[in-house]
Amino acid sequence: MTRLIRIAASVIARPDGYVLVVRKRGTTAFMQPGGKIDGAETALAAVRRELYEELQIEVAEGALDYLGHFSALAANEPGATVDAEIFTLQWGEPVSSAAEIEEIRWVDPAIPGDIELAALTRDHIFPAWMARRNLPPADGG
Numbered sequence: 001m002t003r004l005i006r007i008a009a010s011v012i013a014r015p016d017g018y019v020l021v022v023r024k025r026g027t028t029a030f031m032q033p034g035g036k037i038d039g040a041e042t043a044l045a046a047v048r049r050e051l052y053e054e055l056q057i058e059v060a061e062g063a064l065d066y067l068g069h070f071s072a073l074a075a076n077e078p079g080a081t082v083d084a085e086i087f088t089l090q091w092g093e094p095v096s097s098a099a100e101i102e103e104i105r106w107v108d109p110a111i112p113g114d115i116e117l118a119a120l121t122r123d124h125i126f127p128a129w130m131a132r133r134n135l136p137p138a139d140g141g
């Protein structure tokens with residue numbers, strides 16, 4: 001049976017529309033910051049904990065919006081499937097890497113270039129984020 005890994009992660013978007021992707025130590029694919037949901041932790045609590053551990057950013061609960069629930073083959077664990085709750089965060093402050101993050105990059109999700117992206121990011125998160133971003137405001141204006 002396929003092993004399921006439950007994670008929570010976030011699209012972090014800069015005012016210019018670029019989105020943060022991270023590469024963990026000893027791995028090659030870039031992905032959204034986040035990680036496994038521990039025990040009874042909620043997805044929201046998990047993503048806030050991971051953003052602090054990986055990027056040293058403290059995020060108010062209300063600053064995170066929910067994007068959706070997606071799954072794909074896990075990037076770093078062969079044969080496993082990642083089952084992800086994805087949030088979004090608008091962030092205008094500098095970000096630096098901590099813990100197991102070896103590299104961070106800001107990419108244009110519409111034109112990520114030749115960077116290696118995890119399947120979840122490439123096939124699900126970026127398309128969902130671009131669809132959300134391009135929706136007209138709720139008041140139609």
Ligand SMILES: Nc1nc2c([nH]c(=O)n2[C@@H]2O[C@H](COP(=O)(O)OP(=O)(O)OP(=O)(O)O)[C@@H](O)[C@H]2O)c(=O)[nH]1
Nearest residue numbers: 009031032033034035036073074075076077082118120
């Ligand atoms: N954080 C994150 N993990 C992802 C994404 N896409 C994806 O396939 N994964 C996979 O989901 C798994 C998450 O494990 P992790 O090692 O990052 O989780 P963690 O920070 O809780 O680490 P730990 O296992 O050392 O406690 C990895 O296999 C990772 O490759 C993504 O966009 N963000």
